[in-house]
Amino acid sequence: MESFVVQGGKRLEGSLRVDGAKNAALPILAACVLTGDDVLLRGMPDITDVRRMIDILRMLGCRVIHQGHDITVSARDIGCCEMPDALSKQIRSSIFMLGPILSRFRRATVTYPGGCEIGLRPIDLHLSGLRALGVVIAEEGGVIHCDGRQMHAGEVHFDYPSVGATENVMMAAACLPGTTTIHNAAREPEIVDLQGFINALGGRVRGAGCATITIEGVDALHGADWTPMPDRIVAGTLLAAAAITGGQIELTNAPTSDMTAINAKLREMDCDVREEGSRILLSAPERLTAFPVLQTQPHPGFPTDMQVQMLALLSVAEGTGVIVENVFENRFTHAGDLNRMGARILCSGRTAIVRGVDTLYGARVTARDLRGGAALVLAGLRAQGETIIDHAALVDRGYEAFERQLSQLGADIRRIKANT
Ligand code: UD1
Numbered sequence: 224m225e226s227f228v229v230q231g232g233k234r235l236e237g238s239l240r241v242d243g244a245k246n247a248a249l250p251i252l253a254a255c256v257l258t259g260d261d262v263l264l265r266g267m268p269d270i271t272d273v274r275r276m277i278d279i280l281r282m283l284g285c286r287v288i289h290q291g292h293d294i295t296v297s298a299r300d301i302g303c304c305e306m307p308d309a310l311s312k313q314i315r316s317s318i319f320m321l322g323p324i325l326s327r328f329r330r331a332t333v334t335y336p337g338g339c340e341i342g343l344r345p346i347d348l349h350l351s352g353l354r355a356l357g358v359v360i361a362e363e364g365g366v367i368h369c370d371g372r373q374m375h376a377g378e379v380h381f382d383y384p385s386v387g388a389t390e391n392v393m394m395a396a397a398c399l400p401g402t403t404t405i406h407n408a409a410r411e412p413e414i415v416d417l418q419g420f421i422n423a424l425g426g427r428v429r430g431a432g433c434a435t436i437t438i439e440g441v442d443a444l445h446g447a448d449w450t451p452m453p454d455r456i457v458a459g460t461l462l463a464a465a466a467i468t469g470g471q472i473e474l475t476n477a478p479t480s481d482m483t484a485i486n487a488k489l490r491e492m493d494c495d496v497r498e499e500g501s502r503i504l505l506s507a508p509e510r511l512t513a514f515p516v517l518q519t520q521p522h523p524g525f526p527t528d529m530q531v532q533m534l535a536l537l538s539v540a541e542g543t544g545v546i547v548e549n550v551f552e553n554r555f556t557h558a559g560d561l562n563r564m565g566a567r568i569l570c571s572g573r574t575a576i577v578r579g580v581d582t583l584y585g586a587r588v589t590a591r592d593l594r595g596g597a598a599l600v601l602a603g604l605r606a607q608g609e610t611i612i613d614h615a616a617l618v619d620r621g622y623e624a625f626e627r628q629l630s631q632l633g634a635d636i637r638r639i640k641a642n643t
Contacts, residue, residue: 225615227626229603230635231585235470237632239461241477242268243292244454245621247416249316250390251451252276254417255296256285256323257397258424260446264294267451272620275314282307283324304328311336318346318387321369322395325358329371348381348388355379356395356403376401376440384409384521389436390417397426399440408436411522412481416452423447453478456528457622458503459485460597463532464629466494466507467539467605472632474503484525488514488533492540513542513579519550531557531598538566539605540579548573557595560588564602564610585610590617597622604634613641 243266252273255262267273269292277287277294284302288295304324311317311334324331336346350360350367355377359370376399379392389409394417396403408414410432418431424447427439458477465472466489479486479498486496486503491514495506514537519527527550537544538561548554555575558568563586567578585608590596596618603610612618615638618625626636 224613224641226639226641227600227603227612227615227618228637228639229600229610229612231583231603231606231608231610233468233604233633233635235465235468235472235604235629235632235634238473238475239628239631240475241453241458241461242266242623243451244268244413244416244457245270245272246386246411246456247413247451248273249276250319250394250413250417251420251449252280252294252296253316253319253323254394254420254424255280256283256298256301256320257326257394257421258444258446259299260297262296262424262446263448264296265292265448265450267292267294268454269623270619270621271616272314272316275310276316279307279310279317279320282310298327301327304331306331306333308334316387318349319391319394321349321353322391322393325353325369325371325374325395326398329374331369331371333367335365335367348383348385349391352379352381352388352392352405353395356392356399374399376403378404378406380406381408383407384434386411386414389414393417393421393428393436393438396438396440397421397428397444398442401440403438403440405436405438406434408434409521410434412452412455412478420447420449423449455481455485456526456594458482459526459529460532460601460622461628462489462496462503462505463529463536464601464604464634465505465632466492466511467536467601469507469509470632471506472504475501477501477503479503484523485529488517488525492536511536511540513537513540513544513577516545516547518547521550527551527554528594530554531595532601534558534568534575534577535561535598535601537577537579538568538602539581539583543576543578546575546577556591557598560599561602563588564606566602582607584608587611587613590614593617593621597625600625600629600636604629611641
C-alpha cells in the first residue's frame with residue numbers, strides 16, 4: 224500500500240497547467256470502439272482509471288499504443304463482445320462499453336460494474352435507455368446479457384439526468400438509422416466533449432449541454448485526432464488546495480467557463496478568483512470565510528465531485544456552513560477522518576453541518592474514495608504537523624502524480640510505501 228505524507232503549513236504558490244479530464248477521457252476511450260479506423264487521442268490524463276480502460280480495450284481485441292499523454296486506439300480487429308469480468312468490477316466506467324459494443328456487434332455481455340464506493344450507483348438508467356433503443360436485456364447472477372439484433376433509433380426519456388447513461392445512449396445510437404432523441408439528458412461539459420468527439424468521427428450529434436440531445440444515425444464512423452477538455456475537478460481541487468493554505472496560484476489550460484459554480488463558492492469564502500481566457504488566478508485570505516450553504520446538483524449546479532474538497536475547506540473557515548449532497552447518498556465518508564484531525568462536522572443523512580475551527584492537527588487517515596482522498600490531502604496541507612493518508616492509489620485513479628503537482632506549488636508532500 225502506498226500513502227501520502229504531508230507536512231502541513233506551507234502556503235501554495237506558483238503556476239500549473241491542467242491535464243485532460245478523466246470524465247471526458249473515459250467515455251471517449253469507450254467510443255473508440257465505434258470505428259475500425261485509428262483514433263489518436265492527445266493530452267489524455269495519465270491516471271489509473273485511463274490505464275484500466277485501456278486494459279479493457281486490449282482484452283476486447285483493440286490495439287492500443289499508450290505513450291505518455293498520447294493514446295492511439297485501433298478497434299479494427301476487436302473480436303469480443305464480452306466485457307472482462309475482473310476489470311469491469313474495478314471500474315464503473317466499464318459500463319460505457321455497452322453502447323459502443325452493441326453498436327459494433329449488436330450484442331454485449333457485461334458484469335455489474337465497480338468503482339468508488341460513494342453510493343448505490345445502480346445502472347437502471349443505462350439499461351432503460353438501451354431498452355428504448357430496442358435492446359433486449361437479461362440479467363442473471365450479476366451478468367447482463369444484451370441482445371441488440373432489433374436495435375433501432377428511438378425516444379429516450381431519463382427519469383434523472385445520469386451522466387453515464389446519457390453518454391451510453393449517445394454512443395449506442397451514433398450508427399443507428401434514423402433519429403434518436405434523449406430527453407432530460409445530463410448537461411455536464413464532458414458530454415459536450417463526447418459529442419464533439421463523435422462528430423469528429425463523422426457522427427451527427429447535437430444538443431449536448433442542453434436537456435435534449437439529438438443523434439442522427441450515420442452509416443459508419445471513421446478515425447480522428449482528438450484532445451479531451453481539461454479537467455474541471457482537478458482544476459477545482461488545485462484551487463481548493465491553494466485556498467486552504469492561504470496561497471496564491473495560477474492555473475493555465477483551465478475550463479473556466481465550466482467552473483462558474485466552483486469559482487463562485489471560492490469567492491463566497493473570500494478568495495479572489497479571476498478568470499482570464501483559459502487562466503484562473505486565485506489569491507486566498509489567511510482565513511477563509513464559511514459559505515452558508517452548498518448544495519450539489521447535476522451540472523450547471525455545484526459538482527458532487529468537488530463537494531468533499533469544499534468540506535475540508537469549510538472545516539477551517541471562519542463561521543458555520545451547511546453542505547447538502549443531493550447526487551450520491553453516501554458521500555460524507557471522510558467527515559470522520561476530518562474530525563479526527565480536529566474538524567467539527569456533524570453529518571445527518573445527506574447534510575453536513577460544519578463549524579469552522581482555527582487549526583487542524585496531523586493524523587493518520589484513510590482515503591476511501593478518489594475525491595475523499597484528495598480532500599484529506601488538502602486538510603493535511605493546512606494541518607499542524609504530519610498527516611499520513613493511506614490508500615494513495617485511490618487518488619491516483621483521477622489525479623496524475625498529485626504529490627508532484629502539489630510539490631511544484633511548494634507543498635511538502637511525498638509518497639511512501641506503507642505497511643498495511
Ligand atoms: C459521472 C462521473 C462522476 C460524477 C457523476 C455525477 C464519469 C466517469 N463519472 O458518474 O465522477 O460523480 O457523473 O456528476 O463521468 N443513477 C441511477 N441509475 C443509473 C445511473 C445513475 O440511479 O442507471 C444515480 C447514481 O446512483 C447517482 C446519480 O444517478 O446517485 C448520478 O449518477 P450519474 O450521473 O450516472 O454518474 P456517473 O455517470 O456514474
